[in-house]
Amino acid sequence: MDFSKGHGTENDFVVLPDPDVRLDLRADRVAALCDRRAGIGGDGVLRVARTGALVAAGVLDAAPSGVGDDDWFMDYRNADGSIAEMCGNGVRVFAHYLRASGLASTDEFVVGSRAGARPVTVHHCDATTGEVTVGMGEVRELGTSTATLAGLDWTGLGIDVGNPHLACVSETLTAAQLAALDLTAAPTFDRDLFPHGVNVEVLTPLVDGAVDMRVFERGVGETRSCGTGTVAAAAAALRAADRADGEVRVRVLGGEVRVTIRDGVAQLRGPSVLVASGQVDDAWWAALDTAPAR
Numbered sequence: 001m002d003f004s005k006g007h008g009t010e011n012d013f014v015v016l017p018d019p020d021v022r023l024d025l026r027a028d029r030v031a032a033l034c035d036r037r038a039g040i041g042g043d044g045v046l047r048v049a050r051t052g053a054l055v056a057a058g059v060l061d062a063a064p065s066g067v068g069d070d071d072w073f074m075d076y077r078n079a080d081g082s083i084a085e086m087c088g089n090g091v092r093v094f095a096h097y098l099r100a101s102g103l104a105s106t107d108e109f110v111v112g113s114r115a116g117a118r119p120v121t122v123h124h125c126d127a128t129t130g131e132v133t134v135g136m137g138e139v140r141e142l143g144t145s146t147a148t149l150a151g152l153d154w155t156g157l158g159i160d161v162g163n164p165h166l167a168c169v170s171e172t173l174t175a176a177q178l179a180a181l182d183l184t185a186a187p188t189f190d191r192d193l194f195p196h197g198v199n200v201e202v203l204t205p206l207v208d209g210a211v212d213m214r215v216f217e218r219g220v221g222e223t224r225s226c227g228t229g230t231v232a233a234a235a236a237a238l239r240a241a242d243r244a245d246g247e248v249r250v251r252v253l254g255g256e257v258r259v260t261i262r263d264g265v266a267q268l269r270g271p272s273v274l275v276a277s278g279q280v281d282d283a284w285w286a287a288l289d290t291a292p293a294r
């Protein structure tokens with residue numbers, strides 16, 4: 001079984017090319033692959049499959065609107081094996097992988113996701129590095145809510161960008177205070193507003209077009225970046241500054257991305273790095289079937 005390993009602003013993924021959907025990506029197998037000590041390690045898995053093949057295999061009920069059977073589909077899984085609708089950093093790595101491996105032959109194409117079609121533009125690509133803009137679709141505001149994280153209460157804006165976020169802008173928070181927060185424990189949040197869980201972002205206010213952000217991701221824990229989270233953060237930061245549209249540079253632990261929001265629709269631009277490729281050992285993969293439940 002071939003794999004590649006890549007990251008977008010240090011949000012890292014195991015990329016599994018599986019065009020015809022032969023792999024059974026059970027949650028325990030995904031978690032084993034993402035294990036940083038006993039597996040390859042990653043915040044998630046990106047299965048590279050044809051949309052039609054995922055439907056035929058019963059992984060998807062139907063192709064999402066705007067996604068054709070022959071389009072490549074990013075079948076995204078969180079490190080704990082759960083399925084999420086979208087991954088903004090993942091789409092950049094996915095598009096870079098398709099282009100670098102020759103599976104995509106143009107710089108503009110559509111990537112399928114459970115949240116719908118995500119058009120990408122590959123600005124630069126070689127075997128190792130890429131720079132990609134993703135059309136992230138509609139930014140839907142869900143209203144104000146609160147969460148407890150790092151022992152503190154945060155008020156934020158619930159935002160749906162295909163997956164759920166609570167983006168908390170603190171007007172008094174400095175970058176140094178943000179860096180000092182302990183984000184090891186999972187947040188508590190309003191389960192009525194977020195029945196399927198939520199990704200929680202904490203960020204500084206918009207200054208000179210930029211914010212600093214940290215994130216606790218559903219199904220993963222703290223990550224060094226979250227692309228959909230940066231879109232939610234940008235939307236919340238603009239809203240806190242009484243604006244709806246604009247461009248925001250979002251600084252995360254793993255680097256920086258650029259989010260543009262116009263008329264409620266977002267674009268995300270940022271880097272991708274492909275760091276390794278190889279083969280998952282067949283015996284290790286097969287032994288997962290007899291390993292005790294994790």
Ligand SMILES: N[C@@H](CCC[C@H](N)C(=O)O)C(=O)O
Pocket residue numbers: 011078083084085086087088089090163164199217218219220223225226227228229
């Ligand atoms: N890291 C991703 C988001 C991955 C999904 C998220 N953990 C969820 O469960 O919604 C990104 O870059 O957007």
